[in-house]
Every structure is written in C-alpha cells, then in structure tokens.
Amino acid sequence: MSDLLWPAPRATDPVDAVITVPGSKSATNRALVLAALADDPGFVRRPLRSRDTLLMADGLRALGIGVEDTLNSSSGVPGGGDAWRVLPAPLKGPAQVDVGNAGTVMRFLPPVATLTDGLVRFDGDPRSYERPLGGVISALRDLGARIEDDGRGALPLTVHGTGGLVGGTVSVDASFSSQFISALLLSGPRFQQGVEVRHTGAARTDGGSGREAGGSVPSLPHIRMTVEMLRAAGARVDAPEDGGEPDVWRVAPGALLGRDLVVEPDLSNAAPFLAAALVTGGTVVIRDWPRRTAQPGDQLRDLFTRMGGSSELTEEGLRFTGGGSVHGLDADLHEVGELAPVVAAVAALAGSPSTLRGIAHLRVHETDRLAALANEINALGGDAAETEDGLTINPRPLHGGVFHTYEDHRLATAAAVLGLVVDGVQVENVATTAKTLPDFTGLWDAMLTGTPVRG
Template sequence: MPQMWSAPAADGPVDALVSLPGSKSMTNRALILAALSDGESLVRRPLRSRDTVLMAGALRALGVSVDDAGADWRIVPGELRGPATVDVGLAGTVMRFVPPVAALATGEIHFDGDPYARKRPMGTILAALRTLGADVDGDALPFTVRGTGTVPGGPVTIDASGSSQMVSGLLLAAPRYGKGAEVRHEGPPVPSGAHLTMTVRMLRDAGATVETEPDVWRVQPSTLRAGEIDIEPDLSNAAPFLAAALVSGGRVTVRDWPAETTQPGDELRHLLAAMGASVSYEDGDLTVRGGAVHGIDADLGDVSELSCVIAALAAFADGPSRLRGIAHMRGHETDRLAALTAEINGLGGDVREHPDGLEIRPRPLHGGVFHTYDDHRMVMAGAVLGLGVPGVEVENLATVGKTLPEFGELWAEMLR
C-alpha cells in the first residue's frame, strides 16, 4: 500500500521565510546545452531531484561526463555513442530532450521509463526527428534511436499543441545538426509558451543563433559555448508555499526571486493578486499576504504547471473559478484534469471537468484520502488543501522528489 502523509492543517496565520532550490526546467536545459558545447561547463546551483538525476544519467549513458558530487555540477562533453539504455522515469524533459541528442550519437540508444511514461505523447517529436534525418524506431516509449553521428536537419512542421517540449527538444539539439532546424507549428496554440521563451533565451546565451516569429523557430548550425550557467530558484515550486499565505490568512516570503525571468512561475505574483493576495517585491524577495480568497477566471495555458495548486486554492474561494487553456494537462504525469476533479470532489468539493479545463465551485470540504497518481504537482495540491481541511491524507509524499525532494521538510519548517 502507498504510504500516506497526514497533511498538517494550519492552526493560525502562517508567517514564514522560504528559500527554494534551483529550477528543474532550467537545470535540465542547462545540462543538455553543456553536453553539446565546445568544452567544460559549470552548472551553478542546479536542482538535485529525480528528474535532473535522470537527465544526468541519460547524458552519462551517451558518453558525457557529469560530475554532480558538489553543489555545482561539472559537465565535460564526450563522444556521443551507443549502445546505451536511457531511463526517462516520468520526466517529460528527459523523454523529449534526450532523443534529439541521441540522434547525434553513433549506435543504438534504447529509451524506456515508468509505466505511465508509455502513455505520454511522444509521436510528434519522434516523427519530427525522422523528418530531420534521424533513424528512430517507434512512436512511443519504449523506442530506439539508431544514431549515425550526424543529423542533416532542415525544416520540419509539427503540431506541438500537446506539449511545448516537442519544440524545445528539437531546438536544443539543432545547433549541432548539419542545417540546423526550422521548426514550424501548425495546430491549436502551443501550451507553456514561457518554457519556449526560456529555451530560446538559454540557447542564445550559449551562443546559438535563434530567430523566431509566431509559431516558427529557426536555429542556425553553430558551436555552443562552454561556460558557467546560473540556475534560478524554481518559481513554480513556490506555488504551494505562497498559496499557504492565502489559505491561512498569513504571510509567506520567498527569497531570491529574480527581478526578470523566463520562468512561468513568475506569473504567480499576478494570479495570486487576482485571487485576493497582497503581493510585494523588495530586495529580491517576493512576499504574499493573504486575505479573503476570491475565485478566478484565468487562461493558464502558458503556466499550466501552476494549475494544480491554483485549483486547490480555488476550492477555498468565496466564488466560482474557471481554469481554461489546460486541456494538454491530460497528457502530463497523469491526467491532471481528471485527477483534480476526482480528488477535490472526494473531499466534498464541486469540480467539473470541461474540454479545455476545470470549473470549481467552492463547497465545505472534509478530510479524506487525496490520491496523487505518482504526480508531484498533485502532492502539492493535496498539501494546500490539507492546510485548511483537517484530516487530509496525501498519498505518497515521496512522489514530490521528482522536482522538490525537500518539500516535506520545507513545508514543516514553514508551519513551525
């Protein structure tokens, strides 16, 4: 049986100062860019979590040296080669960023992961790799990339409405392709646009030439510069802590919040303000003070990783909420729309699933089991609900190790 975590209820207004480890999204992009660069790189203050350890392991399997013994990680590119086996776990960044790199190796690279990973959308990026000249066997996990040492590259048209990672994965490896790559999206809007902005920014910082226009990204063949890459704190992981200020009517400050960033978590300052929080920024710290929680009507398509916590917060609001633009969350670590509907309703809530999102009508909640489906964001949502509802038992706290292994300790410290 999965272990249950008794989510602690707040016995008064929270008043806490929180420091968060590095961004998973930035860390895994930095590792890819360093592996494809022209020399030794240092990734400063990376996140150490299941997803980033899996990325480091995938790159080692391909012949890259990743020294992660210290607080900063040292990466030395090597000759990319197989045969090798890559365990992607349940990490979207690993399953979608590493195959375009593996196509540059010589030999067979076999990919597989957790059971649910086999259900996550992969066909789009694997078909795109074949169009760019790679030899790929399969359209979903498990699959095999048969590398020849080079990828011709060129233009490719895809429907990336299932995940922006389809585009990012192609762009990150494109500087090493013979003709680079021109990736054109045709279809419904690409979700999580902030992550594409992050990919383009980090490529340019590494010396790549990237041109963009609506739904088109062009990367020229070039040499990526080795060097130092600084990782910001993970702002998306700040969501449950800042939400705690609203649930408890208290105050939470997150240290070292960047003044300017491409991280989608920065949108928290606007979303929480719309839900009734007082938000201030001073000397690199972001502070949220809670009051009455208001319902919200928001398109979260660009910041869908915040949706689980926002949905939990909306269950405490003084009016209904509508979360839109997040149909693609059905293909995340679990079907998050179905999971949130089932679990909040299981605690007495009123959540209705729509084709593009959720409608949440506040009702009195009660304790009970909150299943998490091996999804780290569901754990965070359960913790937020448990703050205001005594008796919430959250399934498998360890799942949050995917992006924030210290979550339990940080949560307890916040409430101490």
C-alpha cells in the same frame, strides 16, 4: 504506487516564513543538455537535484558525457560550490537511457541520441508509455533520423545514431506539449543545417474563450526559456516574439559555449508556499525571486493577487501576503498549465466560483490532471467539474479524506495546500514530490513552524 498516507498538517495560525526553493527543473535540464553539446566544459550551479534532473544527468552520462558532482563550499563563484561540472565528449552508443516519467528527458534526449555513433534505447516508467512523443519522433525522422518505436509514437523506442543529423525544416504539432519544440531547438545547433521548426497544430474550439486551444502551443514561456538559454550559449535563434513568422523558430548551426551558469529558483515550486500564505492569511517570502525571468511561475504573482493576496519584490525576494479571504478566479492558464493543480486547490477554498481554461493539454501530463483534480476535490466534498479545456470549481465546505496523487508531484503539493485549512486530509504517496521538490514534507513542516526554509 505507495500505500503510505501522509497526514497533511493543519495550519493553526497564519504562516510566517522565509523560504529558499531549490533550483528550476526546467532550467537545470536545459542547461545540462546545452552544456553537454558545447565545445568546452561548463558548470551548472545551484541545480535542482531531484528525480527528473538526476535522470537527465544519468542519461547524458550514458551517452558518454562527463557530469561530475562538485560540492566545494569554498567556491568563489556566485551560486556557491553546489554544481555539476559538465565535460563534453564524443557522443557514443550503444546506450540505455531510463527516462522515468520525466517529460524533459523523454523528449530532449532522443534528438541528442541522433548525434551518437550507435544504438540508444529509451525506456521508462509505465506511465511514460502513455505520454505523447510522436511529434518528436516524426520530426526527427523527417530530419533524417532512424527511430524504431513499433508504430506507437511513444516509448519504449530505439534511436539509431549515425554521428550527426542533416537537419533543416520540419513541421510538428506541438499542441500537446511545448517540449516538442524545445527538444528540437536544443540540439539544433549541432545539426548540419541547423533546424527550422514550424508548429502546425490543428485548431479546435476551446469551449468558449474564443481561442483555438487545440492549435496553439501550450506553455510558451518554456519555449522562451529555451530560446534565451540557447542565445546565452552562443546560438543564433530567430523566434516569433522577435517579430518573426508566427509559430516558427529557427536555430542556425554552430558551436555552443561552455558556460558557468547559476540556476534560478524554481518559481513553479514556490506555488504551494505562496498558496499557504494566501489561504491562511499569512506572509511568505521567497528568497532570490528574479526581477526578470522566462519562468512561467512568475505569473503566480498576478494569479494569487487576483485571488486575494498582495505581493512585493524586495531586495530579499518576493514577499507575498494573504488578504484574509480567498476569491474565485476566471483565468486562461494555457501558458502556465503546471500551476493549475495548486491554483485549483486554492480555488476549492475560495468564497466564489472559479473557471480555469486553456488547459486541455494537462490530460496528457504525469497523469490526466483535469480528471484527477476533479475526482479528488469532489472526494473531499468539493464541487469541481471538467470542461472541454479546463475546470469549474464552486464553493462548498470540504472535509477530510484520502487525496490520491496518481504519482503526480503537483497533485501532492495541491493536496498539502488543502490540508492547511481542512482537517483530516491524508495524501497518498507524497513521496512523488521528489520528482521536482526533494524533501517537500520537511520544507512544509519548517514553513509551518516559522523555521527558515531551504530547499
């Protein structure tokens, strides 16, 4: 953990900026896996180049896949020449894969490793050992894989690749992470029988919202993204939203197409910039905001409008304007938990109480995000408390101080939002934002000076 403190800049005027955020991490890492398992070469254009995506690219390279940098600015393909060219090849071992603390890498690549012809060792940051992985491990074993994890249900682990996997029907409790399901679906076309994934989470009371929070799958938009990208690559997929059986997803065996894919902007990474407009009463335009998307970040338009702003989709992108005051929010964020840290920061600056529900699963993300948010908001004079499945936040004047990030990128960006209107906020280890948003501090400074911001 870094001891360096970043003085979060105070906004002296309402922000007024046009911003291009980098590509989606979720889409980039799914695209890399699907391209690696395709029959033909493909391109992943305008990818996010961050720690998590570089770890994914390196992990695939370790398994024998060619992932080449292409930076030819003269490319005539929409999205420009900044791309990874992915060259499928026979998957091989032995190999070592460093997952860092990237949930997509630690969960998406073990199914791929079962298709190799040797041993694949997975290891990562100390925090990665604490993150749940048992659902993927158990499911792969049920499908015929041999995995050594010394009974931990977590990293480090070794996959004994046998060149293929029979596949078939498997049950998994994905209450902790939708990535358990996406991990199995992404490799499913390469299993001999494809895969049928049945979510079987044990229901628990969620503290008052009337929904069985413990049993439902969090972040469902991410599974919808997986399904859409599989279909675009030529896979046959049956999903609940198509009128199928609830909590059951099926992927048929078959070849995947090598594609030329342009990655959408990462809408979740737009959260702190939109929040900046909201809390300062300014205006921010996020370029190239898609009119139709499976990204959870698209729900920022509704959430921040309810908190006092207004939004409009234009030809340039999404124009968001703060209304001059910030309202509290009562919301179920079960499907969009990754937005909760920045939403909580905005709530700490609101003029009325907020209740954020449906996010018990955030306790097993990069850190225990619920405990961390409550601790750090309160350390600045706020009034935040954990509930069984979320947070309550009441209005209280905030003061400066150190905001610890626990090596969690979304806590760092939440702290930056607080610093816009609270003097003296110092962010510990802001460099952790490189996980998904490289050069965040440069982008933040450019936003405050009105310079066109490009990620």
